Amino acid sequence: MTSLRRSPERIRLPAGFSFSAVAAGIKISGRPDLALVEAVGGATAAALFTKNRVVAAPVEVGRAALLASGGRVRAVVVNSGNANCATGRAGIQACERVCREAGKLLGVPAAEIFPSSTGIIGVRLPAENIHAKLPELVVGRSANQRGVLAFAHAIMTTDTRAKIASARFRVNSKDVTVLGIAKGAGMVHPQLATMLVYLFTDAGASPRDLQSLLREACDQSLNCMSIDGDTSTNDTVLLLASGASGTRVKDVRVRKKMSAALTAVCQSLAEQIVSDGEGVQHVIRLSVEQARGREEALLVARTIAHSMLVKTAWAGADPNWGRILAAVGRCGVPIDPSRVQIFIGRQKVCGNGVAWAFNERQAHRHLAQPVCDIRVQLGRGRESVRFLTTDLTAEYVRINADYST
Numbered sequence: 001m002t003s004l005r006r007s008p009e010r011i012r013l014p015a016g017f018s019f020s021a022v023a024a025g026i027k028i029s030g031r032p033d034l035a036l037v038e039a040v041g042g043a044t045a046a047a048l049f050t051k052n053r054v055v056a057a058p059v060e061v062g063r064a065a066l067l068a069s070g071g072r073v074r075a076v077v078v079n080s081g082n083a084n085c086a087t088g089r090a091g092i093q094a095c096e097r098v099c100r101e102a103g104k105l106l107g108v109p110a111a112e113i114f115p116s117s118t119g120i121i122g123v124r125l126p127a128e129n130i131h132a133k134l135p136e137l138v139v140g141r142s143a144n145q146r147g148v149l150a151f152a153h154a155i156m157t158t159d160t161r162a163k164i165a166s167a168r169f170r171v172n173s174k175d176v177t178v179l180g181i182a183k184g185a186g187m188v189h190p191q192l193a194t195m196l197v198y199l200f201t202d203a204g205a206s207p208r209d210l211q212s213l214l215r216e217a218c219d220q221s222l223n224c225m226s227i228d229g230d231t232s233t234n235d236t237v238l239l240l241a242s243g244a245s246g247t248r249v250k251d252v253r254v255r256k257k258m259s260a261a262l263t264a265v266c267q268s269l270a271e272q273i274v275s276d277g278e279g280v281q282h283v284i285r286l287s288v289e290q291a292r293g294r295e296e297a298l299l300v301a302r303t304i305a306h307s308m309l310v311k312t313a314w315a316g317a318d319p320n321w322g323r324i325l326a327a328v329g330r331c332g333v334p335i336d337p338s339r340v341q342i343f344i345g346r347q348k349v350c351g352n353g354v355a356w357a358f359n360e361r362q363a364h365r366h367l368a369q370p371v372c373d374i375r376v377q378l379g380r381g382r383e384s385v386r387f388l389t390t391d392l393t394a395e396y397v398r399i400n401a402d403y404s405t
Helices: 057-069 088-105 125-138 147-153 207-219 252-273 294-305 308-315 321-329 360-367 394-401
Strands: 017-022 034-049 074-084 113-120 163-171 174-183 197-202 236-243 282-292 341-344 347-351 371-377 383-390
Touching: 017 125, 034 147, 034 197, 057 074, 057 088, 057 113, 057 236, 074 088, 074 125, 074 147, 074 236, 088 113, 088 125, 113 125, 113 236, 147 163, 147 174, 147 383, 163 252, 174 252, 197 207, 197 252, 197 347, 207 252, 207 321, 236 308, 252 383, 282 294, 282 321, 294 308, 294 321, 294 383, 308 321, 308 383, 321 341, 321 371, 341 360, 347 360, 360 371
Parallel strands: 074 113, 197 236, 282 371
Antiparallel strands: 017 034, 034 074, 034 236, 163 174, 174 197, 282 383, 341 347, 341 371
């Protein structure tokens, strides 16, 4: 992989879903900020949520709704520009009312409406704006690429582009499709990132099977990336299965193909999120190898990826491998420094924990590219992990210094 995938990729639509978006006046800019996806005949669902102890109202309401409905979802309502987090009981009530009103319009219980929000924390959700626009949102839904693009743009905050990926496979003369739509550009760190990710398939599956597939796919993609080490309060990854293709995941062959397609879509979305990171100039494909276990490799990768000194060196395309080695040494794993090897691109820059003769100009040129490769070998075992991360620039500081004002 010499470059990262960027949206829009080819959009393949799974059967059974329709999309819409409107401007509800939540964003000061006046851009679309309210979106809907309807599973026309209803869908089974699975979700993963933020690990932050501070949880936004829609996460609480969405979790409860999935339990109450037995993993059934008829529609998803998303607003951007306001996180509806740290808003107390009023925030919960506002979210619940949105679900009730949307449910009435669609003729389903409120528990089958899944809510999401993204934006500024600690600001009252202007629920009246949303209520006023729900009828238009419901009437405007469409099952086409235009609807998908409208949905994808409406959920953006500091994103500079929409993030969409899809895959299709064939089983017994039937096509099965997976579509993913995401937002995220900052406050990105597993588990998960400051992102909303919606995954749709026309395969049929139980909530339990979907949960297993979703966790597997995220572990190889959305949980192997970081921009700034912050974990948001609203992070949500939701997978909906309409069953409209007539193909069931219970079949072993279907499950295998479904797992591959879902993972490919999530990996593409992860690449799109990281490459659109706030102020990002360089995306780093960091490989940590020869660890004793996957969790050990992830711990090392995250320590490197979150080091301000390492990230600023990457911003300047400075092949300062010593900062990487120092991060490895403080990660908490009992590393033997004399066994550590570090590579920038194809060049070894550190061998057995000490300086290795290398071409600094060539290393600088490699780090100056939009996408760079760094490998760290620990000399402890056979496990490895590939982790996507970024540099840290003055533009990132500017964006986040001015975010709420």
